[in-house]
Amino acid sequence: MRSRDMVSGVVLGGVMAISAAAMGADPSPADIIKARQGHYKQMGAAMKAIGDQLKSGTPDRAVVIENAKKIAAFAPQIPKWFPKGTGGEAGVKTAAKQEIWAQPEDFAAAAAKLPPEADKLVAVTATGDAASIGDQQKALVGACAGCHKLFRVKDEHPQ
Amino acid sequence: MSTRNNVRASDAGNVAPETLRVRVWDLPTRLFHWLVVALFAVSWWTAENDKLEWHRRSGYAILTLILFRIYWGFAGSATARFLSFVRGPKAFLAYAARLLDKGAPATPGHNPMGGWSVLALLLLLLIETCLGLFAIDVDGDEGGPLDNLVSFDTARTIAGWHEAVFNLLLVVVTLHIAAILFYLVYKRENLVAAMFSGAKPLPIAAAPQGLRFVSAWWAVPGLLIAGGIVAWIALGRF
Numbered sequence: 248m249r250s251r252d253m254v255s256g257v258v259l260g261g262v263m264a265i266s267a268a269a270m271g272a273d274p275s276p277a278d279i280i281k282a283r284q285g286h287y288k289q290m291g292a293a294m295k296a297i298g299d300q301l302k303s304g305t306p307d308r309a310v311v312i313e314n315a316k317k318i319a320a321f322a323p324q325i326p327k328w329f330p331k332g333t334g335g336e337a338g339v340k341t342a343a344k345q346e347i348w349a350q351p352e353d354f355a356a357a358a359a360k361l362p363p364e365a366d367k368l369v370a371v372t373a374t375g376d377a378a379s380i381g382d383q384q385k386a387l388v389g390a391c392a393g394c395h396k397l398f399r400v401k402d403e404h405p406q
Numbered sequence: 407m408s409t410r411n412n413v414r415a416s417d418a419g420n421v422a423p424e425t426l427r428v429r430v431w432d433l434p435t436r437l438f439h440w441l442v443v444a445l446f447a448v449s450w451w452t453a454e455n456d457k458l459e460w461h462r463r464s465g466y467a468i469l470t471l472i473l474f475r476i477y478w479g480f481a482g483s484a485t486a487r488f489l490s491f492v493r494g495p496k497a498f499l500a501y502a503a504r505l506l507d508k509g510a511p512a513t514p515g516h517n518p519m520g521g522w523s524v525l526a527l528l529l530l531l532l533i534e535t536c537l538g539l540f541a542i543d544v545d546g547d548e549g550g551p552l553d554n555l556v557s558f559d560t561a562r563t564i565a566g567w568h569e570a571v572f573n574l575l576l577v578v579v580t581l582h583i584a585a586i587l588f589y590l591v592y593k594r595e596n597l598v599a600a601m602f603s604g605a606k607p608l609p610i611a612a613a614p615q616g617l618r619f620v621s622a623w624w625a626v627p628g629l630l631i632a633g634g635i636v637a638w639i640a641l642g643r644f
Contacts, residue, residue, distance in 0.1 A: 287544075288558070288559075290546070291542075292546060293546070294545060295542055295546035295547075295554075298546065298547065298553075298554070388547045392545070
């Protein structure tokens with residue numbers, strides 16, 4: 248009996264180890280949060296790069312377009328960065344509010360406002376003057392802020 | 407520079423008869439103090455409520471005032487000068503030893519301990535405003551006028567320091583207010599009233615004879631220099 252228990256114990260342990268390894272193939276909530284924060288940081292850096300250009304008074308269109316395209320590429324992915332279980336319950340410092348999962352339609356609607364503004368900035372930068380680029384950059388900032396105000400905890404976001 | 411002796415006989419009934427109301431703070435020092443108090447509140451509120459446009463302006467005003475105060479620390483009246491109120495460890499310890507002694511004479515200007523708190527506040531405010539020049543918000547959108555000189559990551563790190571130094575400022579400001587309350591309740595010295603009126607009731611024995619006061623007009627060149635430096639930082643494209 249004893250040895251049989253041991254055998255089943257080993258088998259069970261092996262199964263658990265294999266399933267844990269299989270689960271490990273999927274990113275953990277903590278990994279998802281970290282990746283998401285990495286993406287947002289890249290978007291922040293792109294925003295700053297655009298802002299730096301606008302500040303100079305004579306923006307380098309190529310730099311603005313390059314960074315506007317970066318934001319445009321990230322923007323439609325945002326809803327996918329927030330699978331269930333990647334809020335505060337994941338045990339990682341995150342500024343994601345529970346409302347993201349409590350009001351998924353509202354979150355999707357707020358996030359959906361970003362891609363068109365980012366695309367518009369690419370288009371405006373190609374043809375418009377510095378003032379219209381500036382105006383569109385403000386519209387883009389507004390789209391970011393619109394979602395952040397509702398779904399991001401103020402002051403809790405990591406550096 | 408004019409030197410005036412501002413010792414006046416005390417208003418009877420207001421203060422004990424053996425004290426004199428002595429002018430201790432000049433107008434620029436008082437205005438500086440209360441403007442910084444108001445702008446500290448403005449800066450705090452605008453940061454908490456995402457009014458970054460006004461947060462920047464408030465920061466420019468504080469930086470201008472701090473630069474002015476550094477100038478006034480050399481050019482101002484006796485009690486405003488660093489050389490008069492920043493005292494060595496000997497004076498500091500001697501004063502600290504009598505801190506709880508209600509019979510210890512009041513100091514006309516900053517006392518040897520308070521002088522260091524003033525210096526700490528000025529230094530922290532200078533550091534805080536200068537950090538703000540390079541800081542940026544988490545969205546990479548709102549930042550200081552010099553944030554374009556550093557990378558996003560660096561500007562974010564600086565924003566972290568900007569917050570840490572603010573928390574440190576809150577600690578020192580709390581100490582400052584606690585000290586004022588201690589003087590009010592324990593020592594019966596109203597330092598707040600003195601910072602408003604400029605005059606302090608002092609025992610005749612402790613009243614200084616002929617504290618040097620310079621004309622408030624001497625503040626103008628300092629203010630122009632300070633404002634010029636800040637305008638150059640804020641409006642210049644670097």
